[in-house]
Amino acid sequence: MxxxxxxxxxxxxxxxxxxxxxxxxxSPKNKSFAVLDYTIEKIDLKNNSMDVVFTITNSTSIDFKENEWSIHWNQIDGEPLAESLPRGIHFERVNGTYYILKFTDTWSLQSGESISFRVATNGIMSRLPLGPRGGFIVTSNESIDLHTNINWQDAKGLEELNLPTAKTRYQNLENVNSLPIDSIAWIVPSPTYSTSMTSERLPLANWNVYFTSENTMDEFDVLLKVPFEEMVSTLFPDVGLQWVKSVEEANFILKLSSDLTQEAYHLEIKQDHVVVATNSYGGLFYALQSLLQIDQIAILENRGWPIIKIDDMPRFSYRGFMLDISRNFYGLPKLKQIVDLMAMFKLNHFDIKLSDDEGWRLEIPGLPELTEIGSKRGYTKDESERLIPMFGSGATGRETGNGFLSKDDFISLLQYAKSKNITIIPQLSFPSHARASIISMDARRNKLLAMGDVVGAEKYALSDPNDKSKYLSPQLYNDNAINICMESSFAFFERVVAEVAAMYIEADVSFKQFGIGADELPYGVWEGSPVCLNSVNGNSGNLDLEILYNNALLRLKETIESHGAIMSGWEDFLLVHSKNSHGETKLKKERFNYEVIPYAWNNTWGGGREDMIYKLANAGFKTVMSNSSAFYFDMANDNDIDAFGLSWSGYVDYFDTWAIDPQDIFANSVLNQKHNIQSDYISKTTKLKPSKRDNLIGIQSQLWTETVTNHRILEQMLVPNLIVFAERAWAKQPDWISNTAPTQEQKMLKEWNYFLNVLGKRTLPVLHHRFPEIVYDLPKPGGVIENDTLYVRSQFPGLQVRYSLDGSVPNQTSKLYQYPILIDSDDVVVLRSFDTQLNGGKSIRVSQE
The missing domain is CATH 1.20.5 (Single alpha-helices involved in coiled-coils or other helix-helix interfaces)
Structure with a gap:
């Protein structure tokens, strides 16, 4: 016992x-993270400042001892003012928007306890994505995640931000109303010419294809037969395809017609057969894309194919999209999915931003440091192993802070895009926005110096250690410009271009264009570099930066051209480099023989550079319009507290993209009024000369990714933005452009409503059918309560709007709004948009006034 x-x-x-x-x-004390409650107490719009309370709770089992801990984070708007901090707390802006608070004296934080302190800021966090992100605590031994809660709802002065309400959204959607589905189009972007009858026919399950042409069958075999079979197997995998020898046996007639221009096509669906005519790979591909949209609408609506005749061609030969994968990285599968989206909507140039200050995303054989260091972000003491954290990448890089495309990845992407009639344009920043490459090559230099290899250490160096130049980039970096006075910088550039060109050769894809970026070169660069001062006029010290920079650009141009490509860059590299920075409008005397392609991007309404694209085209440059005020998907739609993106170029909504006329941006009286552009201002601007219209080769949309920190945000900022842009890039100039107000406004708003109906009722459901994993933007609905009745409007007719009456966030089973409903005085109404797969957007409360 x-x-x-x-x-x-x-x-x-x-x-x-x-x-x-x-x-x-x-227990709470054993969590692996601490918590920051960031509470905005007061917003002072007049003085551009906030009063904020930081409350830090130590949820870990570790005691944070005074002088041994600090908090680290990124924040786009609302930098703390050091002088407003309590004694013993010290603020440091490391570089860019990477901030540190160091705690000394009596500022310890025991496990399970909290501390609070107040701070004033320079700048206002007007939207949540602009606030603190990626926080972590560093102790003497480790880094610990800092989960952040932003409390803004009770801030004094919040009303000064004029945040959108359900009522203002309802008012803004005044001209949006639902149209019968049988009255709207089948295809986006809108075909040049289309006519249809009310009758339908059954879809073709098996294609018996007959080929007819003025050319020989051998030529057809080379041009279209094999690609046609590959396209059909990819786009219509369930279709049986066979070639027949007579038109009598055929239900699908394919014509090779020299009368059609590049990328143009003819598509006709008749009762007994289908006709496709084209003169190019691109035209054939787009004809089948249009037919696929028709086929999938028929499936979704349980109906037949329409009897329809389409003659279609693009308005612009260049229809581009640029994605920044340097700030945040999304991987090869996502890039291929984007290629598919672009192809679906007939875009043909994919400009990939592969490097910037915050990341280098392409493997370059022979320069492993570019990806070993430049493709990673996180906590670091000296950036010898990774870049500093930016855009909320935290201590370890998180979901999208780290990563790169291997050589094989890039080759695979080139080949995939080629099959979709898309040209990949690599963009690698030189000499500005180059911090990632500079830091990577600094690490290479230090590593080789430690090994005693002095010659190797300097071979590809990009910075002068003795450079005392004082400058600050728009993104607040003081070290992001490559030194163009060092031969090693050009050796680096030549190596990079040669390796990229080799990837194109291995992929069997034409190397057509290489983008250097070259935007936002800070004023003051190189002025304090001994290497630069000794490189001109002997040792006299007379430094002509304009000549120096132009000579460097000429060398870059020669390097790119030696590999058979053309150099492109943002408009900045053709403008005089001056203190005016973004306000500079004067073209350089150096024109590079007009053998470069400038992308005109910086055209904020009222900023004085809206007409820069026309100045460049009139001067003789082949140009691409990349307007920040119309084609930047990262410009937030509005100032909603939840909206991702920036707003330095104003708020850019779907209407801004759709309503612009690239060949005359002031032609739309509604846009002029919206952005407060007066006739006397317009009269002083440069117009595109009719004789130079061909120099405006096309338009490009951009998605910069400072706030795009995961795949879901990427999808919401990409779709339906990309579709709206594609309409403007492909479709002919709308008839209403030639009208004057108020006729113009009436016709335009009618067409805008029509397009929104096509988008919401047909295009977005088809996109979901093809890409069910994509969750696109679902805008907050508008709603008002008048005479005890709830009225609701949606940005895209066809989206579901569900509601609750108890203040809860509506879910998939909440009541569906279909018509005005009676509301009791004590009801708390909340609205939320849903797509056809019942994915939900952000909710919004409707106030009872």
Whole structure:
């Protein structure tokens, strides 16, 4: 009995110990993260400042001792003012928007406890994505995640931000109303010419294809037969395809017609057969894309194919999209999915931003440091192993802070895009926005110096250690410009271009264009570099930066051209480099023989550079319009507190993209009024000369990714933005452009409503059918309560709007709004948009006034 008791007592103690450990491990003090409550107490719009309370709760089992801990984070708007901090807390802006608070003196934080302190800021966090992100605590031994809660709802002065309400959204959607589905189009972007009858026919399950042409069958085999079979197997995998020898046997007639221009096509669906005519790979591909939209609408609506005749061609030969994968990285599968989206809507140039200050995303054989260091972000003491954290990448890089495309990845992407009639344009920043490459090559230099290889260390160096130049980039970096006075910088550039060109050769894809970026070169660069001062006029010290920079650009141009490509860059590299920075409008005397392609991007309404694209085209440059005020998907739609993106170029909504006329941006009186552009201002601007219209080769949309920190945000900022842009890039100039107000406004708003109906009722459901994993933007609905009745409007007719009356966030089973409903005085109405797959957007409360 005594032995049993001893055994019981021993086991009971072990059992109690295990239970205690279990409960202790679940207690708040044993979490692996701390918590920051960032509470905005006051917003002072007049003085551009906030009063904020930081409350830090130590949820870990570790005590944070004074002088041994600090908090680190990124924040786009609302930098703390050091002088407003309590004694013992010290603020440091490391570089860019990477901030640190160091705690000394009596500022310790024991496990399970909290501390609070107030701080004033320079700048206002007007939207949540612009606030603190990616926080972590650094102790003497480790880094710990800092989960952040932003409390803004009770801030004094919040009303000064004029945040959108359900009522203002309802008012803004005044001209949006639902149209019968049988009255709207089948295809986006809108075909040049289309006519249809009310009758339908059954879809073709098996295609018996007959080819007819003025050319020989051998030529057809080379041009279209194999690609046609590949396209059909990809786009219509369930279709049986066979070639027949007579038109009588055929239900699908394919014509090779020299009368059609590049990328143009003819598509006709008749009762007994289908006709496709084209003169190019691109035209054939787009004809099948249009037919696929028709086919999938028929499936979704459980109907036949329409009897329809389409003659279609693009308005612009260049229809581009640029994605920044340097700030945040999304991987090869997502890039291929974007290629598919572009192809679906007939875009043909994919400009990939592969490097910038915050990341280098392409493997370059022979320069492993570019990806070993430049493709990673996180906590670092000296950036010898990674870049500093930016855009919320935290201590370890998180979901999208790290990563790169291997050589094989890039080759695969080139080949995939080629099959979709899309040209990939690599964009690698030189000499500005180059911090990632500079830091990577600094690490290479230091590594080789430590090994005693002095010559190798300097071979590809990009910075002068003795450079005392003082400058600050728009993104607040003081070290992001490559030194163009060092031969090693050009050796680096030549190596990079040669390796990229080799990837194109291996992929069997034409290397057509290489983008250098070259935007936002800070004023003051190189002025304090001994290498630069000694490189001109002997040792006199007379430094002509304009000549120096132009000579460097000429060398870059020669390097790119030696590999058979053309150099492109943002408009900045053709403008005089001056203190005016973004306000500069004067073209350089150096024109590079007009053998470069400038992308005109910086055209904020009222900023004086709206007409820069026309100045460049009139001067003789082949140009691409990349307007920030119309084609930047990262410009937030409005100032909603939840909206992702920036707003330095104003708020850019879907209407801004759709309503612009690239060949005359002031032609739309509604846009002029919206952005407060007066006739006397317009009269002083440069117009595109009719004789130079061909120099405006096309338009490009951009998605910069400072706030795009996961795939879901990427999808919401990409779709339906990309579709709206594609309409403007492909479709002919709308008839209403030639009208004057108020006729113009009436016709335009009618067409805008029509387009929104096509988008919401047909295009977005088809996109979901093809890409069910994509969750696109679902805008907050508009709603008002008048005479005890709830009225609701949606941005895209066809989206579901569900509602609750108890203040809860509506879900998939909440009541569906279909018509005005009676509301009681104590009801708390909340609205939320849903797509056809019942994915939900952000909710919004409707106030009872």
């Amino acid at each position: 005594a032995n049993f008791r001893a055994i019981f007592e021993q086991n009971f103690f072990l059992y109690y110990l295990l239970i205690s450990i279990f409960f202790l491990s679940c």
